[in-house]
Amino acid sequence: MRVVIGCDHAGVKLKEHLKKYLKNWGVEVEDMGTFEETPVDYPDIAFPLAKKVAGGDFDRGILICGTGIGMSIVANKVKGIRAAVCWDEYTAQVARTHNDSNILCLGGRVLSFKEAERILKIWIEGNFEGGRHERRVRKILEIERSRGDG
Numbered sequence: 001m002r003v004v005i006g007c008d009h010a011g012v013k014l015k016e017h018l019k020k021y022l023k024n025w026g027v028e029v030e031d032m033g034t035f036e037e038t039p040v041d042y043p044d045i046a047f048p049l050a051k052k053v054a055g056g057d058f059d060r061g062i063l064i065c066g067t068g069i070g071m072s073i074v075a076n077k078v079k080g081i082r083a084a085v086c087w088d089e090y091t092a093q094v095a096r097t098h099n100d101s102n103i104l105c106l107g108g109r110v111l112s113f114k115e116a117e118r119i120l121k122i123w124i125e126g127n128f129e130g131g132r133h134e135r136r137v138r139k140i141l142e143i144e145r146s147r148g149d150g
């Protein structure tokens, strides 16, 4: 699995931690920054990263800001992206099994490293269940198509 990761200043420490964690599992990770705690604007990270995932350069993406919320708002502007803010093991599992989310958004200011590790592991390993959820995801794609989003 090829994963791309990015963060703003509020997510740098957690990003560095999770990168090591992913590499230990043998997951290929590309880091799109930011690399320092100097303030940056989360749309500048989230939008290009989401386009890379939507374009098929990567299988999945991970975005980290203070809460995960700003990153998810931006990433979900990109057609084909289903970015999910997850804050515990249940939301991580359902974001994959029901929503087929392709970007995980985490809050560097609201999660401990251990909590984030657990969320990430479940999200990375989770598989889409399909079935009734397939129909619902198809409806999301229909909405995108009907808006002529490209």
Ligand code: RB5
Pocket: 008, 009, 010, 011, 042, 065, 066, 067, 068, 069, 070, 071
């Ligand atoms: C930065 O201070 C903070 O607003 C940002 O990281 C994020 O939480 C936005 O959603």
